[in-house]
Amino acid sequence: MISPGRGPVPAAKTVTAPDQGSLPVLVARGLTKRYGHVTALDGTDLTLRRDEVLAVIGDNGAGKSTLIKCLSGAVVPDEGTIEVDGRRVAFRGPLDARAAGIETVYQHLAIAPARDIAANLYLGRELRRKGFAGWGLRLLDRKAMRANTRELLDSLGLLTIQSLDQAAETLSGGQRQGIAVARAAAFGSRVVIMDEPTAALGVKESRKVLDLILEIKNRGIPVILISHDMPHVFEVADRIHIQRLGRRIACVPTADITMPEAVALMTGASQPGPGHTQD
Amino acid sequence: MSTNQAIDDRGIRDADARGRRVGEPLTTPPPAPAARLQRLLHAHPLTGPALVLVLACVLFSLLIGPRFYQPANLSLVVQQVQIIGMVGVAQTLVILTAGIDLSVAAIMVFTTVVAARLAVGAGVPAALALLAGFAAGAACGAVNGLLVTRFRVPPFIATLGTLNVFGALTLLVSGSQTVRGADLPALFLWPGQTFSAFGADITYGSALVLVAFLFVAHVLRRTAWGEHVHVTGDTLEGARLSGIRTDRVLLSVYVIAGLICAVAGWFLIGRVGSVSPFSGENVNLSSITAVVIGGTSLFGGRGHVAGTLLGALIVGVFSNGLTLAGVDVLWQTFTIGVLVVAAVGVDQWTRRVGG
Numbered sequence: 001m002i003s004p005g006r007g008p009v010p011a012a013k014t015v016t017a018p019d020q021g022s023l024p025v026l027v028a029r030g031l032t033k034r035y036g037h038v039t040a041l042d043g044t045d046l047t048l049r050r051d052e053v054l055a056v057i058g059d060n061g062a063g064k065s066t067l068i069k070c071l072s073g074a075v076v077p078d079e080g081t082i083e084v085d086g087r088r089v090a091f092r093g094p095l096d097a098r099a100a101g102i103e104t105v106y107q108h109l110a111i112a113p114a115r116d117i118a119a120n121l122y123l124g125r126e127l128r129r130k131g132f133a134g135w136g137l138r139l140l141d142r143k144a145m146r147a148n149t150r151e152l153l154d155s156l157g158l159l160t161i162q163s164l165d166q167a168a169e170t171l172s173g174g175q176r177q178g179i180a181v182a183r184a185a186a187f188g189s190r191v192v193i194m195d196e197p198t199a200a201l202g203v204k205e206s207r208k209v210l211d212l213i214l215e216i217k218n219r220g221i222p223v224i225l226i227s228h229d230m231p232h233v234f235e236v237a238d239r240i241h242i243q244r245l246g247r248r249i250a251c252v253p254t255a256d257i258t259m260p261e262a263v264a265l266m267t268g269a270s271q272p273g274p275g276h277t278q279d
Numbered sequence: 280m281s282t283n284q285a286i287d288d289r290g291i292r293d294a295d296a297r298g299r300r301v302g303e304p305l306t307t308p309p310p311a312p313a314a315r316l317q318r319l320l321h322a323h324p325l326t327g328p329a330l331v332l333v334l335a336c337v338l339f340s341l342l343i344g345p346r347f348y349q350p351a352n353l354s355l356v357v358q359q360v361q362i363i364g365m366v367g368v369a370q371t372l373v374i375l376t377a378g379i380d381l382s383v384a385a386i387m388v389f390t391t392v393v394a395a396r397l398a399v400g401a402g403v404p405a406a407l408a409l410l411a412g413f414a415a416g417a418a419c420g421a422v423n424g425l426l427v428t429r430f431r432v433p434p435f436i437a438t439l440g441t442l443n444v445f446g447a448l449t450l451l452v453s454g455s456q457t458v459r460g461a462d463l464p465a466l467f468l469w470p471g472q473t474f475s476a477f478g479a480d481i482t483y484g485s486a487l488v489l490v491a492f493l494f495v496a497h498v499l500r501r502t503a504w505g506e507h508v509h510v511t512g513d514t515l516e517g518a519r520l521s522g523i524r525t526d527r528v529l530l531s532v533y534v535i536a537g538l539i540c541a542v543a544g545w546f547l548i549g550r551v552g553s554v555s556p557f558s559g560e561n562v563n564l565s566s567i568t569a570v571v572i573g574g575t576s577l578f579g580g581r582g583h584v585a586g587t588l589l590g591a592l593i594v595g596v597f598s599n600g601l602t603l604a605g606v607d608v609l610w611q612t613f614t615i616g617v618l619v620v621a622a623v624g625v626d627q628w629t630r631r632v633g634g
Contacts, residue, residue, distance in 0.1 A: 109517070
């Protein structure tokens, strides 16, 4: 959506109409990851379409987090391929994934508690001043970072007019989550991945995060949502990817499945039938 | 104290529970009266050390009179703390990354004997010998940095080891001999020369220490590198996931710290007037003391070199003032100890602002 070099400028992007013929944004095939004798991922597939929220659910040990780490570059898979917009990629680290336009909101947020809000939004990709002061003296453009941060938080409904000088640690858990989500929304140009974004939040704060997920989708960026919370998943997801024992056992439109059915598949109480896996 | 704290904690939790939610303005609720100081110290961490320094100066001025506050004596205080201050700059950089460098004094002394050996023993031109000393300091820092980043040795252990290694190398290079001032090139002794300003004789060394403070403070505050140093100390994993090359940041910090220590070594030669493998022994712990009293957190990520300058001056003022007042030396040690513990206590307290 926005080129990272320029920083977050919250321009509302026109939503492209869902095009059945268009390529999926992200395709993973046969991802395998072993840790010693433990096989965390056993040849799993994943397809993320344009303009959708894809929920990834699964029991503990199903390989959800390893799968997500492969997609966000934090883990390098032993086997398998990942394609972004039809192009093969091989992520060696989080930087590579970010360069490909994939932003991740980690469960532990990756927020620097002692830094202020603007600094946290630009963590690792701070804006420099124009001209020699920027590339020669490598000076930061804190003014622009602050102004952009204000604009971005405002456009996401996360701020009216308040101090951006305060340290992240003075914010509530929900506000910190808001900062992390805003960062992903600002810099994620192709895909935003969220790992259990509502796990530590109360009811009202979760509500806000779910709204943010839909807001990001409306801006034309597909979202992968990892969550344990079935009501949340069924509320915002367009399709549900069910992970079990290191493989994708089903991937169905949310409208075609009920919550008990999803839980039964996830826990192995029932077996997937034909038509349960659609790319 | 503990009652107040309990009230503070409750106040902050209530404020959270009352609903600073996502989506609502990022306002802070009106602070409970007792939390105000905590918030002030959290937002302006230099307030504490600045206040202590001013109070100490006022106290000793009243107690001792002109003998304390005359320019000549104040200039002496600055000269006495310049080495600790300069090494403190290096120590601040390392502590900001949540590390610690126990080898700073060893690096400093090692570089002086390298430079002196080259200039006096091998007849290398003074400026070249000095630069070789600086390079040796950076190399020592690189060893520390590689141990921490490449070999994942905790900084405390890595620098405890190199403290001994560099100390032994110092004895090896110097042959345990002191080089007298009369044998040293004039350039080596230049930082000890004085110029007149504000009615006092000020050494070039102490003036340059102030310049170094200003420069490093500027770099830490205004550059992307400075930002990354803070973030790396604040949240190592978060920094890594945000794409900051934390190993490179840490290595650069240790190398620059080594270089600063080498420059401090030059000032040390000027101050002492000779090169001895046994000088500067108390500088290690004193530099940590100055950093901690200056309000920089040993847990990394928060602090300021200006605080270290204040911390070094506080140590200098107390030592000087208590000496002039004729108080037994043991009370100097005692006072500094109390200040260190108090500073760490204040740090722990203010860090809980967010709850």
